[in-house]
Amino acid sequence: MGASPGEFEIIRDFFASAPQGEGVVLGIGDDCALLQAPSQGQLATSMDTLVAGRHFPADADPAAIAARALRVNLSDLAAMNARPLWFTLALTLPESDANWLRKFSSGLLQTAAQFGVSLVGGDTTAGPLSITIQVIGQTARPLRRDGAGCGDSIYASGPLGAAAAALPVILGDQRVPAEVQHQAERAFYFPEPQFATAAAISDFASSALDISDGLIADLAHICESSHVSADIYLERLPVSSLAQSLAGANALSLSAGGGDDYQLCFTVPPDKVESVEKLGLGVTAIGTLSAGDAKVRCWHNGEPWQAPTAGYQHF
Numbered sequence: 001m002g003a004s005p006g007e008f009e010i011i012r013d014f015f016a017s018a019p020q021g022e023g024v025v026l027g028i029g030d031d032c033a034l035l036q037a038p039s040q041g042q043l044a045t046s047m048d049t050l051v052a053g054r055h056f057p058a059d060a061d062p063a064a065i066a067a068r069a070l071r072v073n074l075s076d077l078a079a080m081n082a083r084p085l086w087f088t089l090a091l092t093l094p095e096s097d098a099n100w101l102r103k104f105s106s107g108l109l110q111t112a113a114q115f116g117v118s119l120v121g122g123d124t125t126a127g128p129l130s131i132t133i134q135v136i137g138q139t140a141r142p143l144r145r146d147g148a149g150c151g152d153s154i155y156a157s158g159p160l161g162a163a164a165a166a167l168p169v170i171l172g173d174q175r176v177p178a179e180v181q182h183q184a185e186r187a188f189y190f191p192e193p194q195f196a197t198a199a200a201i202s203d204f205a206s207s208a209l210d211i212s213d214g215l216i217a218d219l220a221h222i223c224e225s226s227h228v229s230a231d232i233y234l235e236r237l238p239v240s241s242l243a244q245s246l247a248g249a250n251a252l253s254l255s256a257g258g259g260d261d262y263q264l265c266f267t268v269p270p271d272k273v274e275s276v277e278k279l280g281l282g283v284t285a286i287g288t289l290s291a292g293d294a295k296v297r298c299w300h301n302g303e304p305w306q307a308p309t310a311g312y313q314h315f
Contacts, residue, residue, distance in 0.1 A: 046080075
């Protein structure tokens with residue numbers, strides 16, 4: 001165990017040196033950050049809390065924890081087609097351990113640099129390990145949940161099920177070869193926010209969100225916001241190869257309801273489908289929207305299919 005720095009030493013030694021990017025007039029170190037809002041578009045902001053033992057193992061690599069915490073928040077900006085600008089961090093620690101903090105801050109700032117987002121403030125305190133990140137971005141063409149219409153096609157932006165299938169490996173309940181272990185850790189700790197896909201579809205999609213709690217559960221949010229119902233055809237789902245190898249026959253269920261994919265689920269009006277298909281994004285049409293009572297109906301090879309879970313439950 002390393003030294004035990006205090007609150008201000010933690011800020012100074014591990015986070016205050018974060019590079020300050022676009023629009024940061026005054027960053028870490030004062031009562032508030034001063035930020036110059038972009039002159040065009042709208043600001044988009046989102047916040048998530050990750051708690052040890054519920055969202056990640058407490059004894060996981062601190063750099064991987066940090067990468068996951070920031071990436072899942074950035075995924076919300078991607079889902080809104082917002083360019084990331086700034087973020088804040090509230091870090092609750094059971095103990096002040098310099099070695100842990102050094103690894104955590106390294107993983108956090110490396111991830112921030114990769115996505116061009118600046119850490120501009122936050123807070124530290126003592127308690128059970130938890131990480132709260134607020135992200136702020138800018139968008140000129142936001143993708144929302146409430147724009148879908150009857151007849152729209154439903155798409156998934158990429159493979160599903162990998163992180164959910166990886167969870168037993170992450171928790172140590174499933175032993176796998178080293179290469180598969182590495183793939184499982186990448187899927188769980190390093191999800192890829194879909195910024196490029198969101199930008200490409202922004203002129204054509206009628207609604208979008210990121211798949212965090214599971215495809216079925218998250219698609220239900222679009223249905224509720226847009227006052228439509230959905231039919232999805234599970235034989236069309238782009239099930240990830242990792243899910244297939246780790247979960248076998250359960251891979252389809254995990255792809256439909258497991259969550260932690262951070263791919264986009266989006267909808268496209270009939271007259272825009274051809275334009276989306278021509279983009280060559282590798283997206284997959286998985287269903288259609290219709291008038292109804294904001295339900296998601298699942299079908300598998302022509303037969304009704306009942307999801308074994310309702311998606312990730314926060315409480």
